[in-house]
Amino acid sequence: MAVITYRQALHDTLREEMLADEDVFLIGEEIGVFEGSYKITAGLLDEFGEKRVRDTPIAEEGFIGAAVGAAMQGLRPVAELMTINFSLIALDQIVNHAAKIYGMFGGQCSVPMVMRTPGGGGQQLGATHSQNIELYYAFVPGLKVVAPSTPADAKALLRASIADNDPVLFLENLALYNTKGEVPDTAEPAEIGKAAVTRPGSDITIIGYSRMATVAHQVAEKLQEEEGISAEVVDLRSLRPLDRETLVESVRRTNCAVIAEDDWLTYGIGAEIAASISDGAFDSLDAPVRRVAAAEVPLPYAKPLERAALPSAESLTTAVHETLDAVGRRR
Amino acid sequence: MAETATRNKPASGGTKSRRNGTRTSGKRVQHDAQNVFSDESPETLRDYFRQMTLIRRFEERAAQGYTQAKIGGYCHLNLGEEATVVGLMSALRRNDYLFTNYREHGYAIAKGIEPGRVMAELYGRTTGTSKGWGGSMHMFDVESGLLGGYGIVGGQVPLATGAALAIDYRGGDQVVMCQMGDGTTNIGAFHESLNIAALWNLPVVFVVVNNYLGMGTTVDKSSAESELYKRAVGYRMHGERVDGNDVVAVNEAACRLVEHARETGEPAMLETVSHRLKGHSVVDPGKYRSQESVEAARAADPVVAFRAQLIDSGVLDEDGAAEIERQAQADADAAVAFADDSPHPDVSTLFDYTYATPVANDSRRLPADPVF
Ligand SMILES: Cc1ncc(C[n+]2csc(CCOP(=O)(O)OP(=O)(O)O)c2C)c(N)n1
Numbered sequence: 001m002a003v004i005t006y007r008q009a010l011h012d013t014l015r016e017e018m019l020a021d022e023d024v025f026l027i028g029e030e031i032g033v034f035e036g037s038y039k040i041t042a043g044l045l046d047e048f049g050e051k052r053v054r055d056t057p058i059a060e061e062g063f064i065g066a067a068v069g070a071a072m073q074g075l076r077p078v079a080e081l082m083t084i085n086f087s088l089i090a091l092d093q094i095v096n097h098a099a100k101i102y103g104m105f106g107g108q109c110s111v112p113m114v115m116r117t118p119g120g121g122g123q124q125l126g127a128t129h130s131q132n133i134e135l136y137y138a139f140v141p142g143l144k145v146v147a148p149s150t151p152a153d154a155k156a157l158l159r160a161s162i163a164d165n166d167p168v169l170f171l172e173n174l175a176l177y178n179t180k181g182e183v184p185d186t187a188e189p190a191e192i193g194k195a196a197v198t199r200p201g202s203d204i205t206i207i208g209y210s211r212m213a214t215v216a217h218q219v220a221e222k223l224q225e226e227e228g229i230s231a232e233v234v235d236l237r238s239l240r241p242l243d244r245e246t247l248v249e250s251v252r253r254t255n256c257a258v259i260a261e262d263d264w265l266t267y268g269i270g271a272e273i274a275a276s277i278s279d280g281a282f283d284s285l286d287a288p289v290r291r292v293a294a295a296e297v298p299l300p301y302a303k304p305l306e307r308a309a310l311p312s313a314e315s316l317t318t319a320v321h322e323t324l325d326a327v328g329r330r331r
Numbered sequence: 332m333a334e335t336a337t338r339n340k341p342a343s344g345g346t347k348s349r350r351n352g353t354r355t356s357g358k359r360v361q362h363d364a365q366n367v368f369s370d371e372s373p374e375t376l377r378d379y380f381r382q383m384t385l386i387r388r389f390e391e392r393a394a395q396g397y398t399q400a401k402i403g404g405y406c407h408l409n410l411g412e413e414a415t416v417v418g419l420m421s422a423l424r425r426n427d428y429l430f431t432n433y434r435e436h437g438y439a440i441a442k443g444i445e446p447g448r449v450m451a452e453l454y455g456r457t458t459g460t461s462k463g464w465g466g467s468m469h470m471f472d473v474e475s476g477l478l479g480g481y482g483i484v485g486g487q488v489p490l491a492t493g494a495a496l497a498i499d500y501r502g503g504d505q506v507v508m509c510q511m512g513d514g515t516t517n518i519g520a521f522h523e524s525l526n527i528a529a530l531w532n533l534p535v536v537f538v539v540v541n542n543y544l545g546m547g548t549t550v551d552k553s554s555a556e557s558e559l560y561k562r563a564v565g566y567r568m569h570g571e572r573v574d575g576n577d578v579v580a581v582n583e584a585a586c587r588l589v590e591h592a593r594e595t596g597e598p599a600m601l602e603t604v605s606h607r608l609k610g611h612s613v614v615d616p617g618k619y620r621s622q623e624s625v626e627a628a629r630a631a632d633p634v635v636a637f638r639a640q641l642i643d644s645g646v647l648d649e650d651g652a653a654e655i656e657r658q659a660q661a662d663a664d665a666a667v668a669f670a671d672d673s674p675h676p677d678v679s680t681l682f683d684y685t686y687a688t689p690v691a692n693d694s695r696r697l698p699a700d701p702v703f
Binding site for chain 1: 459461462463464465469471472473478479481483486488489491493494495496497498500501519520523524526527530531683684685686687688690691692693694701702703
């Protein structure tokens with residue numbers, strides 16, 4: 001078992017999948033000569049050549065659509081969208097085409113492709129480069145949306161996504177690329193659509209995904225160490241399909257929950273989770289479900305403003321404290 | 332073709348081979364019989380006429396089915412474009428791929444799909460080309476190479492480019508044809524895709540069916556350069572324009588471009604110029620059209636014109652033409668009967684086509700079902 005970064009896990013997995021299957025190829029802006037904006041594809045052009053590591057013009061709709069068309073022929077393109085912000089240019093091809101082709105043609109043609117893309121703020125990139133808009137995709141039947149938070153999950157979910165016969169939006173987060181973790185040498189593909197209880201606990205459930213799942217984990221460890229509070233952490237891992245069972249079961253055990261999300265609150269992913277808890281565990285709830293989400297503003301550039309707008313370990317801890325106080329479980 | 336289409340030189344436009352498709356031409360095109368028919372056998376010409384007539388009769392029956400509420404949604408017909416449809420499709424092998432827009436019934440039939448299956452899709456039946464999931468705008472049949480009709484203007488263009496990429500990737504010798512209307516040439520996807528296809532040498536022929544109209548907007552009001560084939564120059568691609576009312580001319584041009592793409596992998600663009608005989612869709616009375624343009628379209632009706640030419644030149648006699656017409660009507664009627672007799676899809680299949688690879692926790696709830 002090696003300890004590697006999230007970035008390395010993604011890189012290694014792409015390389016291994018390309019070695020294993022001639023049909024797997026990479027397509028995207030600056031992924032070849034430039035080795036990727038975030039260097040996930042470093043060295044792959046040299047190893048696999050231009051046919052399999054394809055630098056594209058700045059034409060998100062054109063190249064994502066071309067990947068969809070190639071996938072319709074049974075190739076397995078892994079497209080890199082430089083950041084999720086630019087995926088909006090390709091929205092038609094993703095939502096109206098990739099997601100619809102299997103159903104619209106009565107199951108005659110599937111679209112086995114992966115769209116890897118980082119999202120998230122915190123890098124002082126301003127409003128158009130700091131969004132968490134995975135919800136737009138998680139809303140759409142026909143797409144699958146996965147969001148690994150650890151290097152091990154990055155590998156297991158990327159393997160599953162490449163093997164999958166449907167279009168998968170594979171959400172990365174700029175803040176996670178340098179995080180480290182143990183990755184089994186022979187990581188099995190994960191099961192898409194399954195959440196994970198990454199830390200068992202009995203006092204409260206914290207539900208998160210991507211960066212906020214890791215923040216939830218840190219907060220839970222600290223609460224245990226400093227206050228003896230036992231928080232359970234559920235990492236969604238897959239936003240569509242959504243594993244409601246796992247999170248509802250957890251809330252049935254702990255009787256209260258805080259949701260931690262990097263996206264905006266109103267209509268956000270946390271809203272769906274809160275509704276799911278209401279649907280499945282209403283009788284078990286001892287307190288209202290709290291949501292810790294980003295401030296609902298175009299994310300500002302100035303550091304103090306940006307910091308204030310994004311959820312953090314501190315804001316999550318506050319919400320957990322207040323919820324525990326409400327149920328009289330704070331020691 | 333070879334000298335006009337090399338990728339490293341700007342396309343010189345194929346002036347030599349371009350035919351009389353000027354955009355203001357409304358009068359019936361006069362053909363020099365010798366010239367037009369020189370390369371085509373009488374059987375081929377009769378077969379073109381047979382297919383054009385079948386599409387005409389099929390579309391008349393589709394319009395009827397729509398007014399009887401047997402067909403729902405939108406229904407865009409190929410009436411007036413039969414020469415283009417048949418000329419283009421006759422240039423493709425069965426395993427060549429076709430991507431079209433939503434105006435696709437004729438293409439589906441001419442690409443080799445049983446008319447009954449096309450009508451059954453319009454009727455929303457399981458025997459339809461997309462098992463009733465697609466409707467008029469979304470037909471698909473891998474065996475005959477129709478990789479889809481698409482309802483979003485321009486949506487098919489990147490997909491076609493990608494299919495050509497897959498052919499190139501695997502070293503196959505198929506060609507992709509991507510059909511679209513004149514209005515489509517202004518959407519970003521068109522430009523992004525032509526650029527990518529030219530950069531990567533992909534075997535795709537982009538066909539712009541210029542019927543002057545995108546819904547009610549005329550081509551000169553929507554395209555700054557309304558001679559659309561010239562847009563190919565911007566991508567160093569060979570582009571040419573042909574009279575879309577002339578099935579033989581369309582076929583010759585399409586064959587040349589398709590075979591060139593097959594041999595060299597180079598993309599090209601073909602503009603066909605003809606008229607839409609009716610409204611944008613069955614429900615559109617087309618009130619925005621001038622009397623002259625309606626008359627010009629009627630005068631140029633390719634099915635009527637081709638029939639007359641075949642009779643004038645002795646390829647067909649009156650009885651032969653009448654027999655082809657009788658058979659086309661019978662085939663269209665049989666398509667309707669087949670559709671009428673076919674079952675609607677069972678509601679139990681509602682969740683069968685969301686995902687190709689089953690996943691954990693896929694939602695299978697009906698509107699009134701509780702979440703838990
Ligand atoms: C992206 C998009 N915008 C608008 C429409 C509505 N619409 C459907 S057909 C059409 C006109 C297209 O004209 P053209 O490309 O010339 O094709 P034609 O109908 O003449 O075959 C429009 C605007 C659409 N389907 N998709």
